[in-house]
Amino acid sequence: MKTPVYDFIKALNDSETLRCFMPGHKGKAPESQLENLYKYDITEIKGADSLFESDGIIAESEKNASELFGTEYTAYSASGSTLCIQAMLTLMKWENRKAFAIRNVHRSFLNGCALLDLEVSWIYPEYSGGIISGEIDISKIENALKSYNKPSFLYLTSPDYTGRMCDIKRISEICRKYDSRLLVDNAHGALLAFMPENLHPIHLGADLCCDSAHKMLPAMTGSAYIHTSRPEYAPLIKKAMLLYASTSPSYPVMMSLDLCNKYISEKIHSDICRNLSYISALRKRFSGRIDFISGEPFHITIKGFDGNIFSELLRKKNTECEYSDFEYTVLLMSPLNTEHDYQILSEALEYAVSEAPRTHNKKLILPKAVKKMSIRDAVFAESENIPVEKSAGRICSETNIPCPPAIPIAISGEVITDEIINIYKRYGILNVNVVK
Numbered sequence: 098m099k100t101p102v103y104d105f106i107k108a109l110n111d112s113e114t115l116r117c118f119m120p121g122h123k124g125k126a127p128e129s130q131l132e133n134l135y136k137y138d139i140t141e142i143k144g145a146d147s148l149f150e151s152d153g154i155i156a157e158s159e160k161n162a163s164e165l166f167g168t169e170y171t172a173y174s175a176s177g178s179t180l181c182i183q184a185m186l187t188l189m190k191w192e193n194r195k196a197f198a199i200r201n202v203h204r205s206f207l208n209g210c211a212l213l214d215l216e217v218s219w220i221y222p223e224y225s226g227g228i229i230s231g232e233i234d235i236s237k238i239e240n241a242l243k244s245y246n247k248p249s250f251l252y253l254t255s256p257d258y259t260g261r262m263c264d265i266k267r268i269s270e271i272c273r274k275y276d277s278r279l280l281v282d283n284a285h286g287a288l289l290a291f292m293p294e295n296l297h298p299i300h301l302g303a304d305l306c307c308d309s310a311h312k313m314l315p316a317m318t319g320s321a322y323i324h325t326s327r328p329e330y331a332p333l334i335k336k337a338m339l340l341y342a343s344t345s346p347s348y349p350v351m352m353s354l355d356l357c358n359k360y361i362s363e364k365i366h367s368d369i370c371r372n373l374s375y376i377s378a379l380r381k382r383f384s385g386r387i388d389f390i391s392g393e394p395f396h397i398t399i400k401g402f403d404g405n406i407f408s409e410l411l412r413k414k415n416t417e418c419e420y421s422d423f424e425y426t427v428l429l430m431s432p433l434n435t436e437h438d439y440q441i442l443s444e445a446l447e448y449a450v451s452e453a454p455r456t457h458n459k460k461l462i463l464p465k466a467v468k469k470m471s472i473r474d475a476v477f478a479e480s481e482n483i484p485v486e487k488s489a490g491r492i493c494s495e496t497n498i499p500c501p502p503a504i505p506i507a508i509s510g511e512v513i514t515d516e517i518i519n520i521y522k523r524y525g526i527l528n529v530n531v532v533k
Contacts, residue, residue, distance in 0.1 A: 098161055098362040101154035102355035105144060106348065110136050118142050119345075139348050148173060148346045149339045158355045165361050166290050166324060168299050170331035172338065173354050174307075174321040175346035178284040179205040180338055181307030181323035185280050186213055186252075187337035188305065188330055194278065195249040197241050199233055200463065201257060203282060204496050204503045211476040211509065212341075218245075219508075221463065227424040228463055228520065229502045230259040230390070235267060242275040250278040255298065256285045258502045259425055260396025262296070269302025284309035286393060287322070288432060291365045293373075299324050310353075313395060313431050315360055317353040368432035375439040376430065382443060386450050390425075397428040402453045410452050414445035420501045423523060424458055461520055466511040470532065475510035479533040485521045488513045491531035498526065 116123045124136035139145060146153035155173065163171035174180045186209040189196065196217045198206065210217060220241055222231030233253070242249060251272055255263040265281065272279040281298040283289070287308035290297035298306045306324045310316035323334055376394050383389075390398035399407065404421035411418055411426075419429035428442070469492050470478070480494035493507040506524070507517050513529065521529065 098359045099157070100355045100359050101157045102146075102348070102352045105154050106137050106139060106352060109139065134349070137349050137352060140345065145348070148175065148351065149335045149342065149344070151335075155351060158351070158358065161358045161362075162322060162354065163324075165358060166297065166299065166322070167295075168324040169326050169328050170334065171322050171324050172334050173351055174323060174338065174342075175319055175350040176321075176342050177311075177319050178203075178282065178307040178309045178321045179208075180342050181321050182206055182282065183209045183212070183341045184323055184334055184337035185305045185307065186210065186215060187340060188333055189250045189278065189280070190215060191333070191337075192248065192278075195245055195247060196252065197238075197245075197249055197277070198252040199254065199263075201229060201231060201254060201504050202252065203254065203284070204498065204505055206252060206282070207472060207496060207505060207508060208476075211473045214471065214473040216471055219466070221465065224461060224463060227422055227461055227524075228506060229422075229425070229504050230257050230261050232261075233263055235264065235271065238268060239271050239275075242271065242277050246275075248276050250280055252280045252282070254282040254284075256283070256289075256393040256396060258285065258420065258504070259390050259398040259427060260285070260392035260394075261390065262286075262392050265296075265298050265301040265303060269304075272304075273302075278304040280304065281306045283307060284321070285312055285396070288313045288365070288369065288395065289393070291361060291369060293370065299326050302326075305330065310357055312429070314357050314365075315353075315431075315433055316357045317347075317350050319347065320350045320354050320357070322354075365432055371436075372430065372432055372434055375434070375436060379439055379443060379446075383446060383450070387446065395430045395432075397430060399426040399428070400424065401455055402426065402449075403456050407449050407453045410449035411445045414441075414448050416442060416445035423456075461523065462516075463506070463520065464514060464516045466508065467514075468511050470510035472509045475532055480530050481533045482528050482530050485518055485527055485529050488529050488531055489515055489518060491529075494530045494532050497521070497529045498524065 119140045126132040126135040141147045146155040182205050190213045196215045198217050200219045200221045220237050222233045224231040269279050281303045283298050283306050308322045310320040311318045388401040404426040407426045408418045408421035420427040475494050493511050496505040506520050
């Protein structure tokens with residue numbers, strides 16, 4: 098597959114053209130060992146195209162991605178899935194659709210709602226431990242959409258941070274039944290289109306979807322895709338993105354998406370199959386000793402131990418996890434991992450399992466919230482940061498949770514209760530932002 102963005106920048110470098118254009122580093126790095134990186138950082142010179150008005154090499158590269166993913170239209174983001182989520186919500190705002198969302202959203206969704214003044218009707222999952230993962234009762238989705246009986250959209254996260262996946266095909270059928278658009282935060286699932294069975298949300302019926310390429314594919318941090326299955330959204334997506342994005346998107350990031358297309362077309366299927374066999378062997382080796390969460394297989398998510406203790410034991414064996422808390426340890430693999438990587442991981446897991454005490458955490462139940470202000474009003478209200486012990490009865494302003502996992506406990510505009518305070522403390526959050 099052609100790599101038009103990479104080829105253009107490489108040709109520019111080979112020509113030794115004098116750079117009388119931005120950026121100011123002129124292809125030279127403050128540290129000489131980084132110079133090979135800096136020389137690929139350019140701006141929108143003649144022939145380089147422009148991301149949000151693309152009709153040249155970027156448009157060609159995006160078309161390659163669309164064909165690989167099997168979408169009606171795919172656009173690049175150099176601002177991560179956050180920009181894609183903002184664009185998806187903007188399209189829904191333009192259509193005046195009512196928002197429904199599964200509660201375990203990333204905070205970028207809430208920030209988008211604040212900017213657009215979208216009010217959300219929440220559908221709570223059945224939490225399976227902490228607040229980041231849970232089972233979704235599809236009958237709740239249908240009842241919510243049916244009760245509104247006007248144009249709406251449903252927003253959900255699949256896979257979630259632990260790799261747990263929704264039944265996108267069935268949910269998409271329900272959405273179509275009630276004239277509701279299905280938007281999927283697939284930030285953790287870009288490789289799903291290339292599994293032995295295509296499990297990508299667009300393939301399964303989603304209307305709009307974002308993928309963070311850097312999470313699961315060989316692309317640089319900040320690289321993402323926004324996909325649609327609907328032709329009417331294709332000419333609107335970049336118009337929506339431009340409301341929020343920098344007019345100077347990163348060419349190294351876009352180049353990495355361009356090169357990722359080549360990797361997908363040439364290597365990803367064999368690499369996925371090989372890694373799936375390694376993952377299967379790993380799970381079999383620790384069967385009965387480790388409780389693995391089922392879901393997207395490249396998320397190796399472990400329960401039954403305090404994840405913070407377990408992850409520290411892994412670090413002693415030179416293994417760094419993606420995320421840990423009192424309930425989970427998340428090890429995020431990709432098609433680029435090798436057999437040797439799994440040997441190292443197996444040895445680290447052997448050590449951690451032998452040293453870590455078993456836990457039986459009490460199930461956390463996120464109480465149904467009492468809303469006192471809109472998300473927008475709460476976010477833009479004058480606020481103060483106070484100790485969490487003093488926050489009972491106060492209204493949450495901006496959300497307080499680190500990334501990862503960036504999943505809110507209390508949402509802007511909601512009343513903080515004693516139950517919420519206990520959950521904050523469980524996640525080590527000692528101060529919260531409240532409306533003054």
